[in-house]
Amino acid sequence: MNLRQLALVALAALAVGGTAAAQVAQPGPGAATPPPPPPPNGSVATPSVPLIGTPVPSAAPSAVPAASPSPAPARRGRRAAPSPEASPSDTPEPPQFQTMDGVWEVQMQPLTTFRTIYSHLYVTQKSDQLTGRWVKDNPRETLTFTGTFDGRLFKLTLKNAKGDTYTMSGYAENFGDMVGLYTSADPKDKGTPFTASHRKKERIT
Numbered sequence: 742m743n744l745r746q747l748a749l750v751a752l753a754a755l756a757v758g759g760t761a762a763a764q765v766a767q768p769g770p771g772a773a774t775p776p777p778p779p780p781p782n783g784s785v786a787t788p789s790v791p792l793i794g795t796p797v798p799s800a801a802p803s804a805v806p807a808a809s810p811s812p813a814p815a816r817r818g819r820r821a822a823p824s825p826e827a828s829p830s831d832t833p834e835p836p837q838f839q840t841m842d843g844v845w846e847v848q849m850q851p852l853t854t855f856r857t858i859y860s861h862l863y864v865t866q867k868s869d870q871l872t873g874r875w876v877k878d879n880p881r882e883t884l885t886f887t888g889t890f891d892g893r894l895f896k897l898t899l900k901n902a903k904g905d906t907y908t909m910s911g912y913a914e915n916f917g918d919m920v921g922l923y924t925s926a927d928p929k930d931k932g933t934p935f936t937a938s939h940r941k942k943e944r945i946t
Contacts, residue, residue, distance in 0.1 A: 808863070838916035838939050841866040841890055843938040845919065847875075862937060866890065875899055875909075895919070909935070 742802040845943050871888040882937020884907065888897035895907040911932040919937035 753798055823942045841871060841916055841939075843893075843914065844940050846940050847919075847935055847937045849923065862886075870898065871895065895921070911935075 743881065783920060787837050796852040802804045821832075843864060845864060847860045847862055849858040849860065851858065860875065860877045862875050864871055869889055869891060871886075871890050873886055874895050875884045875886060876882075877884070883899060884899040884901045886894060886897045886909075887908075890913070893912050895911060895913055899907040899909065901907075906926050907925050909921055910924075911919055913919050919935075921935055921937075922932040924932040
């Protein structure tokens with residue numbers, strides 16, 4: 742054989758060998774595709790998209806903190822006054838007198854003399870009736886009286902030894918103080934204002 746024939750034989754052998762290798766490399770139609778290798782550490786990737794029909798949990802609303810008011814700036818040069826503390830209220834004293842009975846110190850206030858004239862009433866009360874005597878110091882004289890008292894208003898009719906008649910009328914507060922007007926039988930008499938204070942008997946000598 743010459744060189745040309747040897748070259749043709751070699752080319753034919755190469756062609757036959759390549760075809761056989763290609764047939765061996767191609768899988769058959771019924772061969773199964775091998776599964777892919779598992780991921781490292783045995784972990785399986787979780788899909789980020791939820792499955793169809795699976796309820797998606799709603800995000801809980803986060804609480805918003807309430808804004809606290811900022812304190813007002815304190816004035817310079819002045820201290821805040823301390824808050825007043827509650828002090829216990831004074832318990833009122835019980836009334837000293839329950840009736841008009843007793844001695845009353847009378848202060849006559851004549852509009853002409855501008856000085857106070859003192860005298861004393863000795864009063865006895867029975868129900869709404871008043872009786873007693875009025876002792877004057879200047880001039881020294883004692884007058885008897887009768888009268889009425891309705892719990893506030895009083896009226897006394899006084900008589901001296903000569904039979905002259907006088908009147909004391911006004912009002913009393915808590916059986917302790919009188920305010921009134923003293924008048925005589927003279928129709929021209931405009932009256933003399935007076936006050937009287939209920940005194941304890943031991944103060945009268």
